[in-house]
Amino acid sequence: MESGSSSSSKEYDVIVLGAGVEGSSTAYNLTKNGGGRVLLLEQFSALHTRGSSHGGSRITRRAYTKAYYIKMMDEAYRMWDQIEREGKTQLYLDTGLLMFGPKSSHCLQDAIRCLAESGTPHNRLSAQQVMSKYPSQLYLPFNHEGVFEKDGGLLMATKAVATLQRLFIENGGEFLDGHKVKEITPGPIIRVTTDQGVFTARRLIITAGAWAPAIMATLGVHLPFKVCRTEVLYWKAEEPKDFSWENFPAFICYTDSEDPYYHVYGLPIYEYPGLVKICFHTNHNEVDPDARDALPGPSTTDLVRPFVQRHFKGVQTTPSIYEACMYTESPDEDPVLDRHPLYPNIIMGAGFSGHGFKLAPVVGKILTELALDLPPSYDLAPFRLDRFTWQSPAKL
Incomplete structure (x- = not known):
């Protein structure tokens, strides 16, 4: 252009x-x-x-562990709406956002506290309530809990x-x-x-x-930034309707920090037919941005697979599509x-x-x-x- x-x-x-x-x-x-x-x-x-x-989708949410981001997101939602109106095109899908993890997760508890203190509408859910809401999609151990934010969703x-x-x-x-x-x-x-x-x-x-x-x-x-290459992974759903954006939310799972997959996120089927987006957020491979793909780094598949096996129903445990992206991480x-x-x-x-x-x-x-x-x-x-x-x- x-x-x-x-x-x-x-x-x-x-x-x-x-x-x-x-x-x-x-x-x-x-x-x-x-x-x-x-x-x-x-x-x-x-x-x-x-x-x-680049790519087809990103999570949008007010739920953050730092209160100043919730304030910024209040305006960001209004501005995205204005951009949609000016551009005469849809950019946001209202899927809702589910955060879940062990009750002992500091990140999860910080996010719940910030939502409550900011007055952001949300529903706190027990593990059983999460599974009742998504009976064909999720399994949570008894020591887990969730919080659902209605306005969370997907940006194209x-x-x-x-x-x-x-x-x-x-x-x-x-x-x-x-x-x-x-x-x-x-x-x-x-x-x-x-x-x-x-x-x-x-x-x-x-x-x-x-x-x-x-x-x-x-x-x-x-x-003092690190430029990191990460993998974006897409996993096949056996019953795509269960994981359509109308029936399944964007999600973030915070687990205890000693757990190797302590921050996993994902989005419902949208970018590729029948494929759910489930990715590892942390522990990326530091790279030269001009040589992002020169040498393949360790795959995150082996970190995400146990998460899929533990928490997801009806999702194959080998990803169908791998894509690359870069994050620029500050301390x-x-x-x-x-x-x-x-x-x-x-x-x-x-x-x-x-x-x-x-x-x-x-x-x-x-x-x-x-x-x-x-x-x-x-x-x-x-x-x-x-x-x-x-x-x-x-x-x-």
């Missing part, structure tokens, strides 16, 4: 670097909120499958990114894909040199996903949403740790506020760069 000239003679008000869901949402927000001339740059083709935003991932990009262009933005950044020169006017041309802007927002740590390092900021699983410590006209959004997709409309709003020097809508203390140690060369 290319909607503008690659001439270096045109200066922009804002350049957004990286057109995954966070960058596309940010570019869209800028054109909606007086961002001026906005350029969205992407190193690969539009809607590529090399990063973290690639379709959502495509919609944000389309609305951005319709609002007057310019999008250039196939432009790999070679150099960023800071200053009052920032110079971005790509393999296809040179672009200048007063503000730069870096939403480059797995490539953000390397880009920020060239600007003297060394983020505390919170992203950085902040300005560069030396160059305040360079803003970064990175380190979403595998749970940023649902938050993208609010992230785009926050990064837009930072770029346009608007009062922040949220307390950004959990997302500040200075919570980590960063290093800067003596001269940049």
Whole structure:
């Protein structure tokens, strides 16, 4: 997708670097909120499958173990609804969300507490009540419990990114894909040199996903992030109707930390006929994002299989489809949403740790506020760069 000239003679008000869901949402927000001339740059083709935003589905939910995300998700739901209306397309399926695990799980109990304290509607369920609700699908041991959030559901991932990009262009933005950044020169006017041309802007927002740590390092900021490759697994259901999105929810299972599959998540049948999405969230394989598939890392199948065998009825125990994805993980699983410590006209959004997709409309709003020097809508203390140690060369 290319909607503008690659001439270096045109200066922009804002350049957004990286057109995954966070960058596309940010570019869209800028054109909606007086961002001026906005350029969205992407190193690969539009809607590529090399990063973290592709695929048919992502979980959306208010249920979090940190209260500030629940507040952000209240607005994210409203913003996704607005994007659907503007784009005249459906992006969200109301499947509900089931979280379950041992009663001793700290993560599960923290999520239940945050839901209660925020006043988010939810139903707490015993193991027997969960099995009564899903008799053909789930088995939970007696020491487990669940919590059901009605508003949880499924976001259509690639379709959502495509919609944000389309609305951005319709609002007057310019999008250039196939432009790999070679150099960023800071200053009052920032110079971005790509393999296809040179672009200048007063503000730069870096939403480059797995490539953000390397880009920020060239600007003297060394983020303590890990870029990880993970497997997305799809398992065949013997009775597909039981696991259709109308009959089965998105789910998250938190187990005790000493358990090897302590965070498993999944979605009902949607992307592939007859296949349930069940994936391992943690313990990913650290990779170079430019060589994600150079060497296959350890498979997560052997970690997910015992979970499927233990908790699922009528699902085959060997996955039918394997797909690759990357997470950029921060030490505390919170992203950085902040300005560069030396160059305040360079803003970064990175380190979403595998749970940023649902938050993208609010992230785009926050990064837009930072770029346009608007009062922040949220307390950004959990997302500040200075919570980590960063290093800067003596001269940049």
